[in-house]
Amino acid sequence: MTSPHPIAAIMGILLVVLSFSAMLIWVERRLLALWQDRYGPNRVGPFGLLQVLADMIKIFTKEDWIPPFADKAVFVIAPMIVMVTVLLSFAVVPFAPGIIVMDPNIALLFFLGMSSLGVYSIVLAGWSSDSKYSLLGGMRAAAQMISYEVFMSLSLMGVVLLAGSFRLTAIVEAQKGLWFVVPQFLGFALFLIAGVAEARRLPFDLPEAEAELVAGFHSEYSGMKFGMFFVGEYLGIILISSMITVLFFGGWLGPWLPPIVWFAIKMFAFICFFILLRASLPRLRFDQLMSWGWKTMLPLALVNLLVTGAIVLAWK
Amino acid sequence: MWSLIRTIWNVLLHTFHKRVTIQYPEEKAYLAPRTRGRIILSRDPDGGERCVACYLCAVACPVDCIALQATEDANERRYPEFFRINFSRCIFCGYCEDACPTYAIQLTPDFEMGEYNRQNLVYEKEDLLIDGPGKYPGYNFWRVCGEQIAGADQGEAENQAPPVDLRSLMP
Numbered sequence: 001m002t003s004p005h006p007i008a009a010i011m012g013i014l015l016v017v018l019s020f021s022a023m024l025i026w027v028e029r030r031l032l033a034l035w036q037d038r039y040g041p042n043r044v045g046p047f048g049l050l051q052v053l054a055d056m057i058k059i060f061t062k063e064d065w066i067p068p069f070a071d072k073a074v075f076v077i078a079p080m081i082v083m084v085t086v087l088l089s090f091a092v093v094p095f096a097p098g099i100i101v102m103d104p105n106i107a108l109l110f111f112l113g114m115s116s117l118g119v120y121s122i123v124l125a126g127w128s129s130d131s132k133y134s135l136l137g138g139m140r141a142a143a144q145m146i147s148y149e150v151f152m153s154l155s156l157m158g159v160v161l162l163a164g165s166f167r168l169t170a171i172v173e174a175q176k177g178l179w180f181v182v183p184q185f186l187g188f189a190l191f192l193i194a195g196v197a198e199a200r201r202l203p204f205d206l207p208e209a210e211a212e213l214v215a216g217f218h219s220e221y222s223g224m225k226f227g228m229f230f231v232g233e234y235l236g237i238i239l240i241s242s243m244i245t246v247l248f249f250g251g252w253l254g255p256w257l258p259p260i261v262w263f264a265i266k267m268f269a270f271i272c273f274f275i276l277l278r279a280s281l282p283r284l285r286f287d288q289l290m291s292w293g294w295k296t297m298l299p300l301a302l303v304n305l306l307v308t309g310a311i312v313l314a315w316k
Numbered sequence: 317m318w319s320l321i322r323t324i325w326n327v328l329l330h331t332f333h334k335r336v337t338i339q340y341p342e343e344k345a346y347l348a349p350r351t352r353g354r355i356i357l358s359r360d361p362d363g364g365e366r367c368v369a370c371y372l373c374a375v376a377c378p379v380d381c382i383a384l385q386a387t388e389d390a391n392e393r394r395y396p397e398f399f400r401i402n403f404s405r406c407i408f409c410g411y412c413e414d415a416c417p418t419y420a421i422q423l424t425p426d427f428e429m430g431e432y433n434r435q436n437l438v439y440e441k442e443d444l445l446i447d448g449p450g451k452y453p454g455y456n457f458w459r460v461c462g463e464q465i466a467g468a469d470q471g472e473a474e475n476q477a478p479p480v481d482l483r484s485l486m487p
Contacts (some may be wrong), residue, residue, distance in 0.1 A: 035330045039337045280327035281320060 009101050010091075017090055021234035026052045028234075028275050035279040064223035067129070074128035079218075079225045082121035082232035086239055089114040093242045094169045096252045096259035107168040108160065111243060112153050115198055119145040121232070122200070122207055126217040137216025140286060141207035144197060147293040148204075152194035154301035158187040158308040159247050172251035181248040186304045188248045190297060195240035197293075200233060201274055203281040206289060241270035351425035352408045355401055357441065358422055358450035365445065366420035366457055369396040373412035373421050381405035382412060393458070399441040404434050418457040422450045 026041065026049060033040030041048035066072055092107035094100040104110060119141060126138015160166060162183060163174035171180075181188045197204035208216040218229045245251055245266040252259030284292070338345050347353075360366050369386030387397040412421045431437050449455065 034335075035327050037330060037333050037335050037337075039335055039339070276324060276328060280324045 006101060009099060013090055013095070013099070013101060014087070017087070017235065017238060018231070021231050021238055022052050022056065024234040024237065024271065025055060025230075027271070028278075031272060031275045032279050035276065059224060059227045062223040064225065067131075067220050069130045070220060071128035071130065074124050075220075076225070078121050078125035078128060079221065079228035079232070080121075081124070082118055083228050083235070085114045085118040085121070086232055086235040089239050090235075090242075092168055093239070094172060094246060094251060095242075095263050097169075099260060100169070103167060103169050105165070105167045108156060108166045108171070108247075111168075111239075112149075112156075115152075115239075116145075116149055118198075118232075118236070119149075122217050125221070125229070126207075129217070129220040131220055133213045133215075133219045134217050137207045137209070137213050137219070140209075141200070141217060143286075144204065144206055144289060144293075147290060148194045148197040148297075151190060151293065151298045151301035152198060154298070154305055155187045155190035155194060156247060157305050158184045161305075161308050161312050168246055168251075172246055172253065175250040175253060179248060179250045179253075184248065184304075184308070186300065187308075188244070190301050190304065191247070192244065193297065195244065196274065196277060197289075199236035199240050199274070201237065202278040203283050204289065205283060206286055209283060211283070237271055237274050238267070241267045241274065244270050347425045349425065351427075352410045352413075352423040353425050353427040354403075354429055355406065355408075355412065355421060355423055355439075355444065356446045356450065357399060357420055357444045358446055358448065358452075360456040360458070361449055361454060362456060363447075364393075364458070365395050366418045366449075367396050367399065368394045368418055368420070368457065369399075370394075370417060372415040372417065376411040376415035378409060378411065379405045379407055396441065399444060401439050401444060402437065403429060403439060404437040419450070419452045419455055420457075424450075 029051075030040040030042075030048070041051040044050040044054050066075055089111050091101040092104065092110050094103065122141035122145070123138045126134045126136075126141065129135070159171060159180050162180060163171040165171060165174070174180075200207055206216075208218070210216070213219070218226055221229060242263075245263060249266050251266075252263045254262035254265075257265075358366050367384075369384055371384065371386070374380075374382040374384060381402040382400070383402075384399040385397040386394055388394050408423065408427075410423050413423050416422075429437070
């Protein structure tokens with residue numbers, strides 16, 4: 001079911017995803033402004049759309065500075081890892097029938113593995129910067145990502161049980177009758193929370209925590225290396241929104257409109273929800289975050305898996 | 317948990333709220349009539365300069381942004397030879413206006429004086445002097461002060477009786 005022209009699919013998905021993640025900077029600022037009764041950027045171009053271009057020019061012309069005390073090689077590699085891992089995950093996302101780079105039978109595991117690898121970027125960035133704020137951010141990232149990774153994977157196993165496959169296209173096809181959000185509502189809620197934590201977005205942006213840690217793991221970064229973290233974060237939002245759409249909201253399925261449009265609508269709704277979360281919720285304290293993850297979320301995910309397994313077993 | 321969901325919902329409702337931003341260059345905020353902005357020097361109703369170069373404004377100024385030099389004209393009337401306000405220092409506190417004995421120096425509700433070159437913020441007398449009396453239309457210092465100068469003899473001021481003629485016997 002993969003694309004007949006893989007190179008074209010790769011280039012197209014890369015182009016669309018990267019430019020959309022840049023546009024998200026504008027979308028986020030406008031939406032935050034809307035919910036705070038402001039306007040946001042509305043001066044550059046129509047509706048302020050060219051603000052993105054101005055920001056890009058600005059960030060490209062900034063000095064690309066490596067602090068003399070930093071571990072240079074790791075410092076340079078760290079921002080690339082976040083981009084590479086997130087972009088690799090997009091290879092298995094089925095945007096629509098035919099618009100998918102590869103469709104392996106372990107697509108879901110591939111996605112989980114790649115998002116786990118993304119933690120390295122944050123931890124290495126915090127470590128190689130050799131500054132205490134960066135290091136604190138990196139440590140928090142390590143603890144947060146590892147603990148949220150666990151129940152993120154577990155919350156998805158219910159979906160896998162119902163669909164009977166790790167293949168994402170098969171999971172979408174299995175939702176022809178009923179979207180998995182209905183039988184797997186608990187799994188959906190858990191994955192949503194874990195996804196927000198995985199994308200390091202408020203209320204789980206502790207690695208960054210600009211109120212306490214300057215800018216957390218990317219305190220020492222500037223220029224395009226900072227830009228890569230920035231774009232990587234937005235790519236992460238797109239990825240998690242796409243995965244929620246694929247796993248729980250029937251992917252491209254929907255009446256009348258073409259499949260890709262349905263996918264885009266659903267994905268964009270979740271992106272807006274991510275931004276709404278940022279607009280409304282305060283950041284958690286670190287110990288609250290950890291105890292919430294291990295003491296509430298993990299048991300709930302296990303219960304969800306057990307009950308789903310029992311029902312599926314009884315049904316068949 | 318419930319409070320979190322309610323918070324998210326309330327923030328979502330802000331989609332339909334009116335925005336508080338004033339789109340500044342196109343629409344402007346209301347400025348009170350006595351807003352303290354750009355400083356001017358006014359003239360009396362006769363068209364003469366009100367400023368008598370007493371230096372009180374320069375003394376009152378907390379940031380020392382006013383500089384002037386007093387001199388006298390042919391009618392023995394004091395006036396500033398130059399009068400300079402450095403608006404890059406001015407904090408628009410209005411103390412100069414309070415200190416002025418002749419209502420000459422006044423603050424106006426105009427604040428749009430941005431410049432690219434800092435030197436352009438130093439205003440000279442010809443930049444400061446306006447053609448009207450400002451906030452006090454009828455006031456003419458030289459008509460009420462009782463000071464004797466050429467052209468305004470004793471007894472010619474407002475509410476001032478003519479001087480008593482000591483040699484006359486008439487009551």
